[in-house]
Amino acid sequence: MSNRKLNVFLPLLFAVVLALGMFLGHKMPGSNNGTTIFFAKPNRGPVQEVMDLIKTKYVDTLDTDSLQQEAIEGLLAHLDPHSIYIAPAQLEGINEDMEGNFEGIGIEFNITADTVNVVSVLSGGPSEAAGLQTGDKILKVNDSLVAGNSITPEGIRRILRGPAGSIVNTVILRQQEELQVPIKRGVIPLYSIDASYMVAPEVGYLKISKFSATTYDEFMQAMRELEKQGMTKLIIDLRQNPGGYLDAAVRIADELLGENKLIVYTQGKNFPRTEYKTKRPGLFEQGPLAVLTDEGSASASEILSGAIQDWDRGTIIGRRTFGKGLVQEQYDLNNGGALRLTVARYYIPSGRSIQKPYGKDHEDYDADIIERYQRGEMVNKDSIKIYDTVPYKTAKGRRVYGGGGITPDAFIPFDTTRFSPILGALYNRNTFSNFAYQYYTSHKAVFAPYEDAAVFVRDFQLNNAIVNDFKAYAKTDSITGLDHLSPREEKEIRIRLKAMLARQLYRTEGFYETLNADDPMIKKALEVLK
Structure with missing residues (x-):
């Protein structure tokens, strides 16, 4: 009986479903223009299509993750030198370093x-x-x-x-x-201010190694401590600082420049002009200021030193900076990696772009520092190659240059002795560091009387016995030529050895305080600040 009823009901049910389907089909987009829509095939693009075909059809098994990374890097090689792919294995360490x-x-x-x-x-x-x-x-x-x-x-x-x-x-x-x-x-x-101390009466010194999420807070804490010790003049050391977060550099500049002054602006094809100006009274807007730079100072370091130079706020001392004036934004990818893509350029208050030229061949871009050395720029200011994109004079009439980094107001040559084969071998094999560790751990009592880095710098004498022990240790590490050192090489070994021993005692604070005692840029800064 139930089967008979079902046989009668089923045709009616099918008719209702068919009529409903026709009605909905008539109401769907495209039904009135002669186009029938079934399923939209996603547009994957030829690169993704090729990758999919390789995964499913290729004769041999491949490491597709590695293949994709090479493809991405090949694509980015046609862009600028700072648009990069960050593999998942590298991303955590990079983020930690920047987050502080x-x-x-x-x-x-x-x-x-x-x-x-x-x-x-x-x-x-x-x-x-x-x-x-x-x-x-x-x-x-x-x-x-x-x-x-x-x-x-x-x-x-x-x-x-x-x-x-x-x-x-x-x-x-x-x-x-x-x-x-x-x-x-x-x-x-992970501290970004490596050292903060009074380098001379009334003169404070700050070494900033990068611009991370914690740099501004570290800077303010260090400045307040220096002011308690009588600081009225300041040296900011940005040598070998590769940059980092723009916000950190802008906030520090706000503490050094007067109110409502342009620090930097960014602009790109799809990135409208965005200006960053000082907003509030700063902690150190008036005192004499010197900033140390070299060929390793890049990006945020150049923004800070460029703003100080353009506003006649302080003296830039050292050598021409790296020349990185491109803005990157980081985009997380589904595989756990990230794409760091250039979206705009930096321009400092004078309108200067600090980006050095680059072409399709990134090898020339990466070899720029070596070219500077070979051209003589590291030892002679007149050999600096100026890419003068915007002629500009400051309010005080100083001529400044752009387009390839920040050119210093006071030039200090590079010490070419540090490129000698003997010293190069000692640096490359970490001989200074390894010896300092072994000597310190076996002579802890010798170092006990030195209560802080300042006392160590003043009172510790690196005697001939320690130097001879170091040379004997270096010889076991296959370093040759130590019996025929030039006077400059001998002096460099003594300076570096004392600094590495100070690092064992007082970390980076002790290292820089010791090293700076004989540093020509520090000496020039002290002379300028007088």
Whole structure:
């Protein structure tokens, strides 16, 4: 009985569904213009089509991730030198560096003879709280043997880092005794101001190594400490600073320049002109100011030094800067990587673009620094190649130049002695650093009387016995020619060796305070500030 009713009902149901379908079809877009729409095929583009065909049809198995990375890099090679692809494996480290912190245990280490040596313990960090000391050797991390196991710096960082609050169990060797040390990971700051101290009476010194998310706060804290110590004049060291966040450079410029002054503006084809001006009374708008630059000062460093130069706020001392005036925005990709794409150019208050020329061949762009050296620009101001895009004189009548970086007001030549084969070998093999670590850990009592970096710089004498020990150590590292050093090479070794010993005691603060005691740019800055 039920089957008979179903047979009668089904034709009626089909008729209703058909009529409804016809009605909806009539109402759909395209039904009245003779076009029938079924399914829209996505427009993937030829590059994606080729990749899909290779994945599904190619005769051999391929590493398609690697293939895609090469394809992306090949595409970007036709753009400017600063539009880059960041692989997923690299992105975390880059972001940590720019954000100004990471989660880990708070040590500096080096690896010699397959042994992880604790070079420095961050003050107030997790490792100091757990009792780690400079000179300890890490044998195990959790259940992984790291000593004598061909561990790499990247490998040890990977197993030591982890979420804040988690525990990493280590086994360390201290003076032939094995100790089990559990360490509770925490948030570790990555400082961007490497040194801050009074370099002379009334003269403060700040070394900014990059412009990260924390740089402005670090700058303000350091400035207040220097003012408490009587600072009325300031040296800002931007040498070898590759740049970073624009916001950090703009906020620092706001503390140094008067109100409502243009610091920089950005503009691109699809990027309307955006101006960045000073907004509030600054902490140091009036005192004498010197800024140190060199061929490694780029991007945000050039924005800060260019604004100071254009507004006659201070004196730029050193050598012509790198010449990076392109603005990048970073876009996250689905594979965990990122695309850093150039979207605009920077222009400093005079209207100068600080970007040096680039063509299709990025090799010439990358080799620019070597070309400067060969042309003589590093040692002779008259050899500087000027790309003068905008003729400009400051309010005080100073002629300034643009189009290839910031040209300094006071030129200081590069010390070519540092390119000697002997010194080059010592730098490349980390001989200074490795010796300083070994000497310090075996002579800690010698360094105990020096309460801070200033006392160390003033009172510690690098005697001939230490220098001879260093030379003997370097010879075991296959460094030749140490018995026939020039007077300049001998002096450079003594300066660098004392600075590396200071770094063992006082980290980067001690390193720069020691190194700057004989630095020609510092001497010129002190002369200018008088």
